[in-house]
Amino acid sequence: MELTAELDAACSPAELFSWVEDLDRYPAWLGIVTRAVRDEGDGSGDDAVRGAWIVDLEARLGPVARAKRLRMERTEHDPSGRVVFERRELDGRVHGRWVLRAEVTSPEGAQSHLAMRLHYDGRLWGPAVAAVLQREIEASSRRLLALVSPDSA
Numbered sequence: 568m569e570l571t572a573e574l575d576a577a578c579s580p581a582e583l584f585s586w587v588e589d590l591d592r593y594p595a596w597l598g599i600v601t602r603a604v605r606d607e608g609d610g611s612g613d614d615a616v617r618g619a620w621i622v623d624l625e626a627r628l629g630p631v632a633r634a635k636r637l638r639m640e641r642t643e644h645d646p647s648g649r650v651v652f653e654r655r656e657l658d659g660r661v662h663g664r665w666v667l668r669a670e671v672t673s674p675e676g677a678q679s680h681l682a683m684r685l686h687y688d689g690r691l692w693g694p695a696v697a698a699v700l701q702r703e704i705e706a707s708s709r710r711l712l713a714l715v716s717p718d719s720a
Contacts, residue, residue: 569686571685572704572707576679587669597707600622601623604620605621618641624636637654638654639667649668651669652665652666666686667684
């Protein structure tokens with residue numbers, strides 16, 4: 568499954584990027600992320616562990632809810648506006664691949680543009696849930712815009 572979303576916001580790229588570079592902030596605007604907390608790992612100070620989160624996802628399809636807990640690592644981070652999170656579990660089992668890419672650019676001066684892409688190749692979240700996720704992405708875009716540019720909400 569591949570989902571994409573884009574939006575333009577009347578804020579600085581740095582303001583918009585602050586909402587997508589850190590998974591701690593996702594529950595405030597992305598409805599399918601019900602919880603995201605830092606994974607402190609074993610306390611060894613490993614950069615990969617410090618850049619990891621335990622993320623709870625939930626999507627409803629009528630009376631049925633699909634829930635999933637993932638361990639996501641920030642595998643790329645360019646403070647100028649690009650971040651990539653990838654599923655990296657530590658249990659030694661094979662899991663469906665999740666990759667979330669976000670890029671913030673400033674094509675028109677003070678305006679900011681966000682492009683996000685989610686790739687998932689597992690079986691749990693099939694085509695029916697993809698439609699629900701697409702609707703949630705649209706609602707989340709409005710919530711994110713309200714956070715970064717309250718006058719435009």
